[in-house]
Amino acid sequence: MIRVVRFFYNLLFPIVLLLLLPGFLIRMTRRGSYRHKFGQRLGIYSAGVREKIAGTNRVWVHAVSVGEVNIALKLIQSMREANPELGFVLSTTTSTGFKLAVSRKSAWLEPIYNPLDFYPVARRVVRLIRPRCLILVEAEVWPNILSEVRRLGAKAALVNARLSPRSEKRYRAARWITAPVFNQLNLLCLQEPRDIHRWKSLGLDPAKLVLTGSIKFDDSAAASRPVRDFRPVLEAIGVSEDAPVLLGGSTFEGEEVILAEVYKKLCQSHPDLFLILVPRHHERAESVSRQLEQAGLTVMRRTKPFSEGRPDVLLVDTTGELAGWYRCATVVFVGKSLCAKGGQNPAEPVTAGAPVIFGPHMQNFSTLVRAFLEEDGAIEVHDANEIRNAVGILLAKPDRCTAMVANAAKCLEIHRGATQRTLDQLESQILS
Secondary structure, X not given: OHHHHHHHXXXXXXXXXXXXXXXXXXXXXXXXXXXXXXXXXXOOOOHHHHHHHOOOOEEEEEEOOHHHHHHHHHHHHHHHHHOOOOEEXXXXXXXXXXXXXXXXXXXXXXXXXXXXXXXXXXXXHHHHHOOOEEEEEOOOXXXXXXXXXHHOOOEEEEEEEOOOHHHHHHHHHOHHHHHHHHOOOOEEXXXXXXXXXXXXXXXXXXXXXXXXXXXXXXXXXXXXXXXXXXXXXXXXXXXXXXXXEEEEEEEOOOHHHHHHHHHHHXXXXXXXXXXXXXXXXXXXXXXXXXXXXXXXXXXXXOOOOOOOOOOOEEEOOOOOOHHHHHOOOOXXXXXXXXXXXXXXXXXXXXXXXXXXXXXXXXXXXXXXXXXXXXXXXXXXXXXXXXXXXXXXXXXXXXXXXXHHHHHHHHHOHHHOOHHHHHHHHHHHHHOO
């Protein structure tokens, strides 16, 4: 059956690619980093990179963007400590994910952009790397890459498997296509108990499904990760230690302006309030900065000097610092939940000790969000007025903040130790 699926997939792939090409070119123009090492997306590598990714005993790990790359790096470090002879190729789809991966580059870890899943490209790259195994993180499963890896006799796993309601609906509608692809995997590490039934209903072999919990929500793992203390940065620009801080984390287009208006109104009752904004894509920083200035705010860019006294807002235009900034927040708004769909990780600010609010579009974290709301561990908001009211309540009631964080932390207990459980499964079923 998989041969039939791949035949039609490869027949339609060039057509779909042509249809999507204009949008991709627009993104390349707007976000110049998309052009960075573009040849790698076509399986074209420099001699130096070819030498590093080709060889024996290589584990190929694929992670889409920053969140998935962080998960991948945890696993890679653990696997390397257990098996020092292993080398790793870490592929990523986005420019921000690639930048984070490059920051951890070493003699045994080589980051690359994930190759296009066009049969000639996928086949060439797989035969170049000849991985010992393939480990996919969370969501992306590319049929050609997976099939070529299995053709070489290597095993494959999907860890921290994420199945959003939208994806589940699509997979069920096209079960005759998706089930053969997913069943090529040797192992699926699932996040929630209810996920077992959901994946079974899509036609997957139950023997391949293992409940490990979510690495992303493994607060014990997060607690062990070194995080920079940014309080001295705030104090240096005049933000006192006891000043309340509203932080918008991983925000998308439109959310920064809304938070700016909320901030201005809240300053009437909380004059020492400070705003920190961390856009999901740091390439938008210039545009966001102009919008904030047009809203009447003084803006300090994280990457630029500022000598005008205490600004109204700090715009963090860097990658990989969000976890540290969460520790400075009094209240956190989780981005991509009001003006975009999908949401960002609400567990990270909770782990940092901050209460969270988010919009109605948290589909990528639906199970955890439902638990948070049922246990009074978070507040859902639908517009600027509700954001202002929620933040105002939390600023006025520190005990409510403490209780919300404690309630949310209880919801994360099921995921404690997920990193080690996943590693144990990989070592016994994939790396052995």
